[in-house]
Amino acid sequence: MIKIFRNIRQNLIAEGKVGRYLKYAFGEIILVVIGIFLAIQLNELNEKRKDHEKELSFLSKLKDDINLDIMNLTQSDSTFALYESSSNKALEIFYRANKVEDIIATDTLFMFAWTNLKINKKTYDEILNTSGIYILKNNKSINDITDYYDLIETTQKDITSLNNSSQTFFESPDLINHMLLVKEYQKPWFDVNKIDTTWIGNFNSPTTLALYRFYGNAQFGVNYLRREWGQSIIKSGKNLVDEIEQELKDKNYKQ
Numbered sequence: 001m002i003k004i005f006r007n008i009r010q011n012l013i014a015e016g017k018v019g020r021y022l023k024y025a026f027g028e029i030i031l032v033v034i035g036i037f038l039a040i041q042l043n044e045l046n047e048k049r050k051d052h053e054k055e056l057s058f059l060s061k062l063k064d065d066i067n068l069d070i071m072n073l074t075q076s077d078s079t080f081a082l083y084e085s086s087s088n089k090a091l092e093i094f095y096r097a098n099k100v101e102d103i104i105a106t107d108t109l110f111m112f113a114w115t116n117l118k119i120n121k122k123t124y125d126e127i128l129n130t131s132g133i134y135i136l137k138n139n140k141s142i143n144d145i146t147d148y149y150d151l152i153e154t155t156q157k158d159i160t161s162l163n164n165s166s167q168t169f170f171e172s173p174d175l176i177n178h179m180l181l182v183k184e185y186q187k188p189w190f191d192v193n194k195i196d197t198t199w200i201g202n203f204n205s206p207t208t209l210a211l212y213r214f215y216g217n218a219q220f221g222v223n224y225l226r227r228e229w230g231q232s233i234i235k236s237g238k239n240l241v242d243e244i245e246q247e248l249k250d251k252n253y254k255q
Helices: 002-014 018-095 100-109 122-129 139-170 173-185 206-250
Strands: none
Touching: 018 100, 018 122, 018 139, 018 206, 100 173, 139 206, 173 206
């Protein structure tokens, strides 16, 4: 094409048609400018299309991640609900305990777990690490997504703090008598007369008070608050999933 234009220009010059040459040259410049403009427009459209596809991909993967979070947190809530229920029965026995068997029953029924939240942040981290946050167009969704993961991070820190606090109560030296009793009870040579049990039922004794503090912290913090915080994340996650699904629908995304 360039060779054809060059030949035309050369022929016009050779024929002495300078005026027509200038008009032709000007027209050629206009065509080149239009070509460059169209190329830029096509490139911009292509970049917008790529960004749009990335945005839809991010939103779809985020929705899958959050749904997985909801499923895992729901299962965790069921587990901690069982712990909480069993521990309530244990505490009922503990508050009226007056013999060794009551303490053993309390220890058997009392349930808790020093675990933290396991959340799938793969897509969210990818968005942050690849500047994908600038590809998402809905400012409300960006804020809600950020709030969701901020809530998770805050909750993880709070749970870690509670777990550490509970472990501190569990490691109290005043619980030695209780630990010795539980450890030795099932052994064939267990002799209750050789172990100090005068603390059982006595809420003035250091052992009973230490056990009371540990049970209370574990039940309210590790079990009850863990469930409350988890349910808050589940609720926030469900709202966010609904919002993302609506946005994907508005953008005519076919899943």
